[in-house]
Each structure stands twice: as C-alpha cells, then as structure tokens.
Amino acid sequence: MSNFNLTEDQQDCLQELINVAMGQASDQLARYLDTFVYLKVPSIEQVSSQSLIGTLNPSDTTVAVVSQGFFGYEGIRGEALLIYQPKDSDKLADLLGYEPDELSVEEQIIDLSSILTTTFLNVFASQIENQMSYSAPRLLASHKGAISEHIEQQSYNWDLALKVKITYQVTDYSFNCDMVLLIPESAIVNITDVLDRILASF
Amino acid sequence: MSSSILICDDSNLARKQVLRSLPDILSADVQLATNGQEALELLTSQNFDILFLDLTMPILDGLGVLQGIKENNTNIAVFVISADIQPEMQSKVLSLGAKAFLKKPVKKEVLIEQLQQHGFL
Incomplete structure (x- = not known):
C-alpha cells in the first residue's frame, strides 16, 4: 500500500x-x-478501504445511497456516493413538488443524485480541461448496512483512495445529503499531474 | 490613484487568482487574509480601500465579515468573489453592503470592469 x-x-x-x-x-x-442551499467547506482526506466505513457516519445504518461511476480522459476516474438520511429521503417528494405516488422515492433519489453528481463533475472537469462520462446511477439497497456492504465490495478494488466530502444542506427543509467522491489510488497520480499543471501556470 | 487592498480567501490559489487579475496600478499595496476573522482583525487595525472577499471559509465566513463591517461602520468597498453563485446568496451579500458579486474563478476583465464601475480605475 502506498501513500499519496x-x-x-x-x-x-x-x-x-x-x-x-x-x-x-x-x-x-x-x-x-x-430553495436555498447552505454550503460548508468540503473535506479532502486520504482513506484506506478498511477505514472508509468509519468516516461515513457508521451509526447511520439505514441510509439510502446512490452510486455513480465517473470516467474522464487522462485516467481520471472514481465513484460518487450520494448519501441520504431516511428522514431526508422522505422529504424529497415535497421538495421536488411531486404528487404522492407520482414517482417512487427511489426514482426521486436517483434523479436528484444524478443532477448533483453530473453538474458537480462536469464543472470540475471543465476547469481541468477534461470531460467526464458516467455510468448509470445505481440505488444501493436502502436497508440496514447498505453503506458497509457496498464499501466492503469496493475494498476489492482499491486499498487507498482520496475521499472528498461535500455536504448540501437545504435550509428551508433541514434536508441534507452528502456527496462523497472516492478517487482510487491508481487515479490519484493522474489528478496530481493535472494539479501540478495548474499550479505551474501561476 | 493608489488604493490599499485586502484579499480574503482561505485558498492560496484563489488569492493568487485575484492578485494576478489586478492591474499593476493597484497591485502595489495588497495584504492577504486566510479567513474572515483575520480579515476583520486587519480591518480594525488598518485602513483599506478595497476588500476582495470569499464567502465559504473556515473560522468566519464571508457573510460574517460583511456583518462585522456593517456593525463597525467600516468604510471599505467590498467585492465578493465566490463560487456560491445562488441568486439568493448574491442578493444577500449585496444587501449586506457589498459593491458587487463576482463569480469564481475570477476573470481579469470582469474584475477590472467592476473596479472601473466603482471608480477605482
């Protein structure tokens, strides 16, 4: 395991x-x-596959999680996890203005996640003169242990990752969701090359 | 015309972006703050003509700085430079006394245009 x-x-x-x-x-x-979305300073840290679960509020065992992979040029790739608390996912229909039963909660969560992930990553990519493509968003079962089960599967793919956590908080509704980007160690060197290129221009 | 300038942003890169966007005539007298608290401390001990202010910062955010400036009746032209481009946020900073809202990453021509519009160039 290397350190990056x-x-x-x-x-x-x-x-x-x-x-x-x-x-x-x-x-x-x-x-x-x-509505208005309150922004906090995002956090960036290095995590191991073993420690990741501990950094994702392990007490919240019944969250809904949407996963979406992203792939850019120059070997930039990773996974975005959108993590919702159950109380928040129940508020979505109201927030989105859907009638009851118009769209299932699962479909609403996937819709919203896709908007957040692709908007974020498209802007990120344009700043580094890259372009992203995406896998279809996937709702990981919103049952007890969804995050830990998913992370355990991920641990087969990487030992270390760069974790970026962004919290979107809708003040009117006390709704919040976390976007967690996981960039595996094999893609980090490609990110650092891009960062060095930007820094060299200053 | 010489103006003293304070740039407040927690990002070194963002501070550099503002610095390199400044015309030479304004880039001689510039100080830097890395959060809102530092900025307010500098503003109480020194006189500045212009503050370029980020919003999303640790310790004290840009809205806190604008409140502080209002409460202390500090005479300074504040240009907010932020990534938080929500219309409600833009209205909020203008209602708190900012001269203008500039979107990040700041562009030299936009910054110069705003400085001209407010009589600093």
Whole structure:
C-alpha cells in the first residue's frame, strides 16, 4: 500500500476546484428545489478501504445511497456516493413538488443524485480541461448496512483512495445529503499531474 | 490613484487568482487574509480601500465579515468573489453592503470592469 499524500499546494488547488464545482452544483440544486442551499467547506482526506466505513457516519445504518461511476480522459476516474438520511429521503417528494405516488422515492433519489453528481463533475472537469462520462446511477439497497456492504465490495478494488466530502444542506427543509467522491489510488497520480499543471501556470 | 487592498480567501490559489487579475496600478499595496476573522482583525487595525472577499471559509465566513463591517461602520468597498453563485446568496451579500458579486474563478476583465464601475480605475 502506498501513500499519496498531496502537497499543501496540490490540496489547496484541488479544494478550490471542488469549491467552484460545488458552488455550481448547489446552484442547480437550489433552482431544482426552488430553495436555498447552505454550503460548508468540503473535506479532502486520504482513506484506506478498511477505514472508509468509519468516516461515513457508521451509526447511520439505514441510509439510502446512490452510486455513480465517473470516467474522464487522462485516467481520471472514481465513484460518487450520494448519501441520504431516511428522514431526508422522505422529504424529497415535497421538495421536488411531486404528487404522492407520482414517482417512487427511489426514482426521486436517483434523479436528484444524478443532477448533483453530473453538474458537480462536469464543472470540475471543465476547469481541468477534461470531460467526464458516467455510468448509470445505481440505488444501493436502502436497508440496514447498505453503506458497509457496498464499501466492503469496493475494498476489492482499491486499498487507498482520496475521499472528498461535500455536504448540501437545504435550509428551508433541514434536508441534507452528502456527496462523497472516492478517487482510487491508481487515479490519484493522474489528478496530481493535472494539479501540478495548474499550479505551474501561476 | 493608489488604493490599499485586502484579499480574503482561505485558498492560496484563489488569492493568487485575484492578485494576478489586478492591474499593476493597484497591485502595489495588497495584504492577504486566510479567513474572515483575520480579515476583520486587519480591518480594525488598518485602513483599506478595497476588500476582495470569499464567502465559504473556515473560522468566519464571508457573510460574517460583511456583518462585522456593517456593525463597525467600516468604510471599505467590498467585492465578493465566490463560487456560491445562488441568486439568493448574491442578493444577500449585496444587501449586506457589498459593491458587487463576482463569480469564481475570477476573470481579469470582469474584475477590472467592476473596479472601473466603482471608480477605482
């Protein structure tokens, strides 16, 4: 297992790219829900597949999680997890303005997740002169242990990953969801090359 | 015309983006703050003409700085430069006294246009 700690400048550069992407994704979300979205400073950290579950609020065992893979040029790839609390997913129909039974909660969650993930990553990609393609969003079973089961499966694919966590909080409804991006170690070197290129231009 | 400038952003890259967008005539007297608290401390101890202010920051965010400026009656032109582009946020910062809202990443021509519009160039 290698260590890919980003330098302070690389971390700062990545954080700023994420800030800009997060801002535009939250603007989309705000327009979609016709409300205001409160933004927090995103967190970036290195995680091992063993420790990841502990960083994702392990006490919240009954969350709904949507997973969507992303793939760009230059070997930039990863997975986005949209994590909802059960109380929040119940509020979605109201937030989205759907009539009861118009669309299942699962379909609403997938819709919203896809908007957030693709808006965020398209803006991120455009800043690094890249372009993303996406796998279909997948609702991981919203039953007890959904996150841990999924993460256990992921541990077969990577030992270390860069974890980026962004919280979208809709103030009117006390609704929030976390977007967690997991970039496996094999893709990190490609990200750092891009960051170094941006930093060299300053 | 010489103006003293404070740039407040938690990102080193973002601070550099603002710095390199400034015309030479304004880039001589610039100080930097990495969060809102630092900015307010500098504003109480020194006089500045212009503040370029980020919103999403640790310790004290940009809205907190705008509130502080209002409460202290500090005479300064604030240009908010933020990634939080929601219309409600833009209205909020303008109602708190900011001169303008500029979208991140800031573009040199936009920054210069705003400085001209507000009489700094």
